[in-house]
Amino acid sequence: MKNNPNNRILAIFSTVCLMAVFLTSCEEEFLDAEPQSFFTPSNALDTPDGLNSILSQAMRNLRAEYYGDGAPMITENVFSEVSVEGTTDKSGPAQDLNLLILPDANLNSANTNRIGWFWQEFYKAIKYANTVIGRLDDAEFESEAQKNDILGRALFHRAYRYYRLTQQFGDIPLILEEVTSPRLDFVSTSRETILEKIQEDLNRAVPMVSETANNGDVNRAAVQHLLTKVNLALGDFDEAIASASAVIDGGGYALMTERFGVDAGDPTKDVTWDLHQVENKSIPGNTEAILNVIDRLGYEDNGDFGGGTSIMRQAVPLWWRFINTPDGQNGMSDNPGIEIDQVLQYGRGIGRNRGTAYSTEQIWDNANNDERFKDGNWVEMEDMLYNAPSLKDAGNPYYGENLELYLPDGTPLCSDTIRNWYDFPHYKLYVDDPLAVKPSGGHGDWYVYRLAETYLLRAEAYFWKDNLAAAAADINAVRLRAKADPITAAEVNIDYILDERARELYYEENRKTELTRIAFIFAKTGKTAYNGQSYSLDNFSQKNFWYDRIMEVTDFYNIGLKTIHGDEYTMSPYHVLWPVPASAINANTQGHINQNEGYPGAESNVPPLTTIPDVD
Structure with a gap:
């Protein structure tokens, strides 16, 4: 076997076991995580095809955040102000955060949360990137450009995960090389040090990565878009403006302003509807898409996150039960094929990703002609109809009439307004599901990066630079495309930027990541926020903008609200950072991984590394 490429397979397989020990435990389930789909003799790691096959696994890993039942994306939403966990008939979902979000809790389940998924899967993707980076010199390439493109995309994938992890968990282990033998000596590196490293890597990657790429792969604009986020996180606002401008002003990207695609x-x-239909997201005429993940009917399922988007099941309310007519009769049916068939129109939602009043009502005050909130694109519960066939059979006058929430005396007609009654963006959540009798949300591509966000990132950078006129111009580029009223420079602050992000990027952006990034900027700069508060890194886990923002604009965690099961929505400032899974800390017997403040184990923390040791 000395010269057999299978030797490399065995070396990588040991790395899989190592990472399983580090991230969770070396369980059979992890060992079965499709190693043969890329580390095979036919995909030897000394060829461009073999290296690209590993990067394909990194893209597949990225894709999984957005798909399936209890998709990890939901956890990003519910740890922000745009959504809460709406499952109200049992304990366990992420509602009573003070009680449930602990290092040794179940942190990777559709029935609880996906915090642990991000830790485990993002480090798995870092392993993929490090393998490619470490083996480039063993491969032969057709050209230096081909080699550079592969290296640049690997640097992107590593930087993407470290950017996200540093906003989710703060100080974490930094691994920059392929690990080929068991290690139990990992240590935490400071968030700032990691961000500086990936900023350096992304600047290096920009000229390497091709301007164009196949659908579902990384191109130069995606690198620059991520670099903009990292530049912002570091407070390098001039650099953020430059990297965003490189995307906006070059590379052939433009906001979609004319009708296109299937409808x-x-x-x-x-055009707002067109932009968000899954059939249109990756077509050549869509000049707004920067980076998409690809999902089509017939694609191989991705473990727990296969079977399509499931987005209508996750994010649409459970409208088909527990809503009565004003005369006390059951008003709703999810049966397909009935006269008023609303399940095919809206999907059979369960309200897991429950939009808050902030994201479904407050930000739409004075919407006027905004296409994102107009009839047909946006659904208010009162737009839906009493459709139960039993009403028609009984000659009930409410059959076919619009829903009502209260009787004149204030008596509610819906028994669970958390899960069953909230408005939603139909234009974003509708995904045809032809194989399901009662649709959950079928297969379709999804935006990861889109030019509208690039404009809003540049607007934010201009805000931090106090160039409010330029910030307003970028915000208005997005608003005017949606036929929304323009704003003035005097209206620009982080409150407005976050509102616009929520209007434009709901269930696209990684909202917790971005809100935490902004909280860190306030703490780093000491700049007074619109709420009159100033913040510091010295007591970040006790006082931060992330927590104050959520308490300010949502009415779940701050009023003692309880579900019908009796669980109370609670949250604390330290939830700005997630707990490092206890399994990762406990298995790391020869090193020290810090726990975030507020969680058990933080009392044992040691100062994180602030320099990066040389990599052999």
Whole structure:
């Protein structure tokens, strides 16, 4: 076997076991995580094809955040102000955060949360990137450009995960090389040090990565878009403006302002609708898409996150039960094929990703002609109809009438307004599901980076620089495309930027990541926020903008609200950072991984590394 490429397979396989020990435990389930799909003799790691196959696994890993039942994306949403966990008939979902979010809790389940998924899967993707980076010199390439493109994309994938992890967990282990033998000596590196490293890597990657790429792969604009986020996180606002401008002003990208795609001939629709239909997201005419993940009917399922988007199941309310007519009759049915068939129109939602009043009502005050909130694109519960066939059979006058929430005396007609009654963006959440009798949300591509966000990132950088006129111009580029009223420079602050992000990027952006990034900027700069508060890194886990923002604009965690099961929504400032899974800390017997303040184990913390040891 000395010269057999299988030797490399065995070396990598030991790394899989190592990472399993580090991230969770070396369980059979992890060992079965498709190692043969890329580390095989036919995909030897000394060829460009073999290296690209590993990067394909990194893209597949990235894709999994957005798909399936209890998708990890939901955890990003519910740890922000745009959504809460809406499952109200049992204990366990992430609602009573003070009680449930602990290092040794179940942190990776559709029935609880996906905090542990991010830790485990993002480090798995870092392993993929490090393997490619470490083996480049063993491979032969057709050209230096081909080699550089592979290296640049590997640097992107590593930086993408470290950017996210540093906003989710703060100080974490920094691994920059392929690990080929068991290690139990990992140590935490400071968040700032990691961000500086990935900023350096992304600047290096920009000229390496091709300007164009196949759908579902990394291109130069995606690198620059991520670099903009990292520049912001470090407080390098001039650099953030430059990297965002490189995308906005070059590379052929433009906001979509004209009708296009599958429904272009339907006069009842608009460009906002077109932009978010899954069939349109990756077509050549869509000049706004920067980085998409690809999912099509017939694609191989991705473990727990296969089976399509499931987005209508996750984010649409459970409208088909527990809503009565004003005369006390059951008003709703999810049966397909009935006269008023609303399950095919809206999907059979369960309200897991429950939009808050902030994201479904407050930010739409004075929406006027905003296409994102107009009838047909946006659904208010009162737009839906009493459709139970039993009502028609009984001659009930409410059959086919619009829903009502209260009787004139204030008596509610819905028994669970958390899960069953909230408005939602139909244009974003509708995904045809032809294989399901009662649709959950079928297969389709999803945006990771889109030019509208690039504009809003540059607007934010201008805000931090106090160039409010330029910030307003970038915000208005996004608003005017949606036919929304423009704003003035005097209206620009972080409150407005976050509102616009929520209007434009709901269930696209990684909201907890971005809100925490902004909280860190306030703490680093000491700049007074619009709420009159100033913050510091010295007591970040006790007082931070992330927590104050959520308490300010949502009415779940701050009023003692309880579910019908009796669980109370609670949250504390230290939840700005997630707990490092106890399994990772406990297995690391020869090193020291810090726990975040507020969680058990933090009392044993040691200062994190602030320099990066040389990599052999």
